[in-house]
Amino acid sequence: MKNTTLLLFFLFVGALTFGQNDRQLLRGKVLYRGGNVPNENVINSTAETATITNEDGEFVIAVKEGDQLVFTAVNYQLEVVTISPEILYNNRLVVEVTEKVTQLEGVVVTPENQEKFLEVKNEDFKEFEYEIDRSSEVENIAESRAVRGMQDGINFVNIFKALFKSKGEQGETRQPLKVSEVLRQVYDDEFFVVDLKLPQDKIDAFLLYCDDKVPSQTLLRKENEFQLIDFLVTHSKTYLAELNAE
Template identity: 30%
Template structure:
């Protein structure tokens, strides 16, 4: 009798536990810019590590549940991250508005230009004056040492060190100046094109969208130092598998 009672109690307990676990269900939605539907947007569920691509009318379906985080990635529109609540499942379709990228110019400080007074009086003496470099009709660069026999060569190493020194002087609390550039820009400059085409098997029109997709992963910001190149490549390979699985659903 005690065994049967224990079995019944255990069954009720299991049923109660399973009832507390909310299963994911299909969420239908549409991505828009104002009232116009958009396409070529990747919808990724961070919690379930699954995703989909919106169709030509901006519609998508994805398995999700309350408190799941959806990330929307696109080339032409700003990325958006949304934590789902009950209301997204009550009245479908779930509408997501994306804002268009705008090219914003950095603030420029224009200093007042100092007016130069013209030379007055007898100016012929300045015309007749002979300067040291007149025989070549070109002033010599005496600030930097000649490089490779070129008198007016530029020491780019010294210039770079001078710029970096100035940045550190103006920003004493800042160590990492790579954070000023976006992840996508940095990867395109650092990683060779053949890696994307031959290793990742990405088409030309897929590379930038793939990098935007990677950029929405917070881990991408931790791999921007030159010393992290191997980890960066491993990260790109891993994200490419997820990207391929998502975009394969579109085909």
């Protein structure tokens, strides 16, 4: 009887452990106009894990069906991919990102040359059968600029957590994140221009300005976002004052 009880206990623990670790490693690549995109953040917002692409634009991350992968970088539009059974079966994913473009009056932005992209893709990846995701672009727009959460189906709370974690998917220690690395992935330009009154071409310079002034890395945690907003408002005023004095 005692042995039976122990056996049932171990079976239960084993089943529970399996249920928590049923994700598989997914290989992928991020491209822009047929070229590799290094240092792109690849965030599993469902599992709250993250990695970055290497110099060849490649990444590996644990996923399961239904997980949302968020692809973010300073110079590219945010892209979201929901893991489907087909992606899991192929165990390969190619994501084509688009460049962030400031919309100006009288300027028409034409679509990417998809035919040329496919030619380059087929030449570069003829060994594999990658699936290309062209999911709709999701605009990341700060709401009341202090309250974030589930928006357009994307869990920004989990993105904050994944970006803040100090260890990567393989357990390697990461360098502490900086304001300039995090906030461009979470807030759109509207937040900086409308709420902080910054010139659009000075956003990156302002974030670099803030890097050395952050009192603690914990300020970048989601639960401290009110303090983070206050920090940005205060330093945007001093930054603009210094900018005007030059």
